[in-house]
Amino acid sequence: MIARRLRLVRTLLGTAAAEMAEYRVSVLVWILTGTAPLIMMMIWMGLAEAGPMGGYSATDFAAYFLIVFLVRQVTVAWVYEELDREIRLGEMSPRLLRPFDPYWMFAAQHLTVAGMHLTIALPVALLGFAVTGAILPLRPDNLAFFAVAVAGAWVIRFNMLYCVGLLAFWTDQAAALGNLIFTLYIVLGGALVPLDLFPAPVQQILAFLPFAYILNFPVQILLGNLPGPALLQGFVVQILWILLFIGLRQLLWRRGLRQYAAVGA
Amino acid sequence: MTRYFSLLRIFLTNSLQLEMEYRINLVMDAVNALLSFAAGLLVLYAIFDHADAIGGWSFPQALSLLGVFMILEGFIEFFLYPNFNRLPDYIRKGDMDFMLLKPVSSQFLVSFRYIRLWKLPELATGVFLLGYAMTVLDTLSVATLALTLVLLASAAAIVYSIWCMLTTTAFWLIKVDNLPELFYSLFTAGRFPVSAFPPWARFFLTFILPIAFATTVPASAAAGRLDGGMAAGSVLVAVFALLLSHGLWRLAVASYTSASS
Numbered sequence: 001m002i003a004r005r006l007r008l009v010r011t012l013l014g015t016a017a018a019e020m021a022e023y024r025v026s027v028l029v030w031i032l033t034g035t036a037p038l039i040m041m042m043i044w045m046g047l048a049e050a051g052p053m054g055g056y057s058a059t060d061f062a063a064y065f066l067i068v069f070l071v072r073q074v075t076v077a078w079v080y081e082e083l084d085r086e087i088r089l090g091e092m093s094p095r096l097l098r099p100f101d102p103y104w105m106f107a108a109q110h111l112t113v114a115g116m117h118l119t120i121a122l123p124v125a126l127l128g129f130a131v132t133g134a135i136l137p138l139r140p141d142n143l144a145f146f147a148v149a150v151a152g153a154w155v156i157r158f159n160m161l162y163c164v165g166l167l168a169f170w171t172d173q174a175a176a177l178g179n180l181i182f183t184l185y186i187v188l189g190g191a192l193v194p195l196d197l198f199p200a201p202v203q204q205i206l207a208f209l210p211f212a213y214i215l216n217f218p219v220q221i222l223l224g225n226l227p228g229p230a231l232l233q234g235f236v237v238q239i240l241w242i243l244l245f246i247g248l249r250q251l252l253w254r255r256g257l258r259q260y261a262a263v264g265a
Numbered sequence: 266m267t268r269y270f271s272l273l274r275i276f277l278t279n280s281l282q283l284e285m286e287y288r289i290n291l292v293m294d295a296v297n298a299l300l301s302f303a304a305g306l307l308v309l310y311a312i313f314d315h316a317d318a319i320g321g322w323s324f325p326q327a328l329s330l331l332g333v334f335m336i337l338e339g340f341i342e343f344f345l346y347p348n349f350n351r352l353p354d355y356i357r358k359g360d361m362d363f364m365l366l367k368p369v370s371s372q373f374l375v376s377f378r379y380i381r382l383w384k385l386p387e388l389a390t391g392v393f394l395l396g397y398a399m400t401v402l403d404t405l406s407v408a409t410l411a412l413t414l415v416l417l418a419s420a421a422a423i424v425y426s427i428w429c430m431l432t433t434t435a436f437w438l439i440k441v442d443n444l445p446e447l448f449y450s451l452f453t454a455g456r457f458p459v460s461a462f463p464p465w466a467r468f469f470l471t472f473i474l475p476i477a478f479a480t481t482v483p484a485s486a487a488a489g490r491l492d493g494g495m496a497a498g499s500v501l502v503a504v505f506a507l508l509l510s511h512g513l514w515r516l517a518v519a520s521y522t523s524a525s526s
Contacts, residue, residue: 029443033450043312046320046461053315176293180300187304193311202307 008100012108020112027113031120034072038128040192041065045132054197060223062132064194066125067219072191073121074114075154075214079106080178083165087260088172096257103162103253110158137224145231149218152238157185157214159245166249169256189215210241269373276378284382291383298386301338302394305331305456320461322488327458329398330484333417334456335391337479340421341428341449343388347379349432353442356435359523372514376429395487404489416483416496419503424452424479426506429514436517448474455480478502 020027044061047053056064083106086092095102129136161178168174186192189211195203206212217234220226226234284290309331313324322330352375355361364371395413399405431444438444451474454462459470459477471477478499485491 025438025441026443029441029447033443033447035450036453039451039454042462042466043319043457046463047312047316173289173293176290176297180293180297183297183300183304187307192304192308197311197315198307199310199314 008104009108012105013112016105016109016112019109020116024116027116028120030076031073031117034069034076034117034121036186037065037069037072037191041069041128041132054194056194056197059132059134061194062128062134063136063223064219066128066132066134067136067222068191068215069128070121070125071150071153071215071218073117074150075157076114076117077110077154077157077161079110079158080161080165081175082106083162084168084175084178087165087168087174087256092260101253103249106162107158114154136222138222139224142221142224146218146222149221149234149238152235152242153214153218156210156238156241156245159242159249160210163245163248163252166252166256169252169259184209185211185214188212190219191215210245213238213241269369272369272373273377277380280378280380281382283379287383291386294383295386298335298339298390301387302335302390305335308456320458322458322460325398325401326484326488326490329395329402329487330458330480331456332391332393332395332398333420333480333484333487335394336388336417337391337420337424337455338452339384339388339391341424341452342384343381345425345428346445347381348376349428349445351375351379352432353435353439356521357439361521362523365518365521371518372429372511376425399487402488404487409486409489412491412496413483413487416486416499419499420479420483422503423475423499423506426503426510427474429510433510433513433517436521452476452479458484475502475506 041062041064044053044056044065045058048056048058048061052060083092086095092102095105128134161181164178164181165174167177188195188206188209195206195212195216198206213234217226217238221231221234309324309327312319313327317323319327355364355375361371364374367374396405399409427448428445431448434444435442454466454470455476459467459481462470467477478495482491482495482499486496
């Protein structure tokens with residue numbers, strides 16, 4: 001049983017890698033489209049030239065946005081677009097004949113692409129640190145927590161967008177909704193403004209939304225800005241969002257399949 | 266010429282009929298426009314909470330820039346995206362053959378075929394915001410309005426040309442269909458005055474990828490802080506970019522070998 005599972009994982013990852021290698025230039029361009037944090041880095045560094053803003057010096061801003069860039073690249077997810085298209089056009093049908101949930105195939109695809117993004121984004125980020133002279137107070141424990149938090153962020157983002165994509169069983173607005181959520185994620189996750197520079201009422205609302213835990217949370221860990229209790233609290237909230245979206249995903253998938261079969265392809 | 270105008274009318278009617286089929290999109294797109302407006306405003310508030318100016322621009326001036334940015338973004342979504350997004354498929358599937366057989370310019374056919382009416386809310390929000398900022402700045406006069414409109418038109422021409430050229434590369438690079446997305450993401454830089462960037466980026470945004478002419482220059486006119494050289498430069502760049510895009514288009518069509526079918 002376990003051997004079969006492992007073989008499935010290896011096959012899925014291998015197929016995904018072969019598919020993506022076919023479109024490697026395209027993937028490279030997608031990586032370059034993630035440059036919004038770098039544009040914001042220049043803006044904030046320019047603003048902080050005269051003196052620190054809200055506790056951030058120019059190099060602090062550089063470190064913040066370079067890590068944001070990295071985390072965004074690794075947690076990349078576009079699954080709602082694929083699900084929307086496949087469900088609307090009936091391309092989902094052949095996938096249902098396979099003896100495993102297409103969820104795993106999409107997950108393998110996303111992980112492979114995340115790996116490809118990492119190989120490009122990591123040198124870019126390191127170069128950024130060298131050019132801007134930003135310093136990262138690296139500690140082994142922070143690095144470990146960061147890795148766990150990024151994994152958590154990936155699971156939240158992937159499952160959240162999977163849920164959005166599954167809405168295509170009921171509406172043709174799923175892709176539009178996904179784009180809307182992307183805007184929210186960019187602004188409320190901290191890709192344009194470090195969240196602690198937002199007015200206090202906005203920050204209070206953010207605590208109840210998943211976006212800060214997908215982006216801002218891991219970034220702040222690596223920057224060494226989170227003391228123990230805040231770290232613990234962040235992980236607890238991450239786990240809650242993970243449970244919520246995984247549960248919702250399974251519910252939507254089961255309900256949606258019934259709907260899909262009723263329509264007939 | 267009259268043929269082109271009657272074609273335009275037919276395309277417009279047809280696009281409108283098509284859009285009426287998807288009326289629900291209006292709701293979603295209006296929500297999206299409001300959201301991106303709120304997001305832009307939130308970022309500006311966060312900045313001006315901690316600074317008095319950005320690149321020498323005051324808050325109301327930055328508002329006028331956000332208005333211009335939203336107008337251009339709306340223009341892309343309303344007009345550029347629905348047309349050029351289809352080009353890679355025309356090429357891959359061989360539909361381009363039919364475009365070339367028709368007795369009008371193929372660039373015209375590809376560029377003006379569709380509009381996405383429901384993207385109007387974003388454009389309208391931008392216009393209102395620009396109008397509001399100009400009222401606050403007290404720059405609302407016939408002269409500034411005319412100048413702003415001319416510079417907006419030349420900004421639109423520049424953005425059209427860049428988008429067209431990037432999509433035209435699909436004739437050679439079948440597998441790379443996302444170059445316009447790359448431009449779209451760099452276009453985010455247009456939310457801010459070009460003076461807020463470090464010198465090398467300023468150079469890049471003015472001379473290599475002229476986003477400065479797309480947003481900073483029209484907004485400067487609206488905010489009453491325009492320098493004449495940039496205004497003249499904008500029109501020149503627009504004419505040059507249009508010619509370049511047409512040249513590249515003809516080169517691409519000449520090397521088009523159709524899809525085997």
